[in-house]
Amino acid sequence: MTDFSDKGLHALWHDSQPAFEPLALEEIKRQAGRFGDAIRRRNRREYAATALVIVVFALYAAIFSEPLIKIGSLLVIAGALVVAWQLARRTSRPDPDAEAQDISGYYRERLVREEHMLARVGRWYLAPFVPGLLVFMLGQAKASGMGDSLVFLFVVALQLLVFGGVWILNRRAAAILRERIARIDHTTIFDGDSR
Secondary structure, X not given: OOOOOHHHHHHHHHHOOXXXXXXXXXXXXXXXXHHHHHHHHHHHHHHHHHHHHHXXXXXXXXXXXXXXXXXHHHHHHHHHHHHHHHHHXXXXXXXXXXXXXXXXXXXXXXXXXXXXXXXXXHHHHHHHHHHHHHHHHHHHHHHHOOOOOHXXXXXHHHHHHHHHHHHHHHHHHHHHHHHHHHHHHHHHHHHOOOO
């Protein structure tokens, strides 16, 4: 017979294995450092990609005579600038003062901020490109006369697959960050204040 008294429930809770092993303070410091490095590398790649998109689509706007291609190119450039601005606004930033005071709280705060950003990638990262790419592709279809061809449908489908892949990968990364946050929370509960 199962003992449902306070002592029995406490013993069951106490004897059960935690879902996560608590993290040692040194491990939290190491993970926080690696996470900060990864964020800096990612941001550099994104800013370099933004510069490349701006250069390529500025050339398209200058080279092609079709007005829809020009307008679409300018809209893509505007979308790239919006994405770069959003990345700068949304990304977590190092704060040496906060890090020195409470490394686990600091690391958790950065994880939460990045998780929120990645979970909403469709809104701030993908959506700004949609109008420009649609107008650009319509301009290409009009200029080439292939608007109703299978090639045009293939190009549109390829864009949708790329956007879907980016969305799925970022959602998966957000889920990984949620697991890290849960592990930090678990460590804080079991160890108290991890300074």
